[in-house]
Amino acid sequence: MNLIFFYGKPATGKLTVARELTALTGYKLFHNHLTVDLLLPVFDFGSPPFVELREKIWLSVFEQAAKVRLNGMIFTFAPELTVRSNFVDRVIDIVAGAGSRARFVELTCPMDEVYRRIDSQARRQTGKLTSHEVYAQLEAQGVFATSHMPKPDVLVDTSRLQPTEAAAQIMKELRLPKEEI
Structure with a gap:
């Protein structure tokens, strides 16, 4: 399984670019909010049961995807302090155990662009962080x-490219196969 592991701060375009890369490659998309949204109605963000279950779910999905030998999967991830320090190493081990490796893609953009995007309609509809004040507090901490x-294997400044262009750049730099229709 080819795992493309997107990471970056909130509002850098991880999900948007991942969707474009999915369209180009046919890889499955597993974005981190699927798990977060599953757990938030029951557990507070960052609480011990939330952290435990979130990680178990993420790792279980990677293990099963590797076990069934998915061609490829894209995972979006926003590093933050409630994620255990060994999580990424465990992901790498799972994928390596299946005879493949994780490829890391970091998405960035200038802070003024993050602040422009943070309160977008799309972010509000998906329950993501949308407050400038909360973002500034978390960033300062x-x-x-x-x-x-x-x-990262690939570093992309999403303020300089449209999502389709960013996905094409990632595909080219990682030498990913185009989906065969």
Whole structure:
């Protein structure tokens, strides 16, 4: 299984670009809010049961996808402090155990663009972080630091490219196969 692991701060375009890459490659898309949205009605964000179950679900999906030998999967992830420090290493081990590897794609954009995007209609509809004030507080606390993430195989500034162009760049740099129709 080819795992394309998108990461970056909120509002850098992870889900938008991942959807475009899915359209190009036919890879399955597993975005992190699927799990977050499943758990939030029952557990508070960051609570011990939330953290435990979120990670179990993420890792279980990777394990099963590797087990059934999916051609490829795209995962979107926003590094933040409630994620255990060994999570990414565990993902890498699972994928490597299936004879493949995770490819890391970091999406970035300038802070003024993050602030422009943060309160978008699309983000509000999906229950994502939409408050400038909350984002600024979390950023000041270092909640979104990506320093513990692996060096990306591809780094994309999404303020400079349209989502389709970003996906095409990622596909080219990672040498991903185009979906055969």
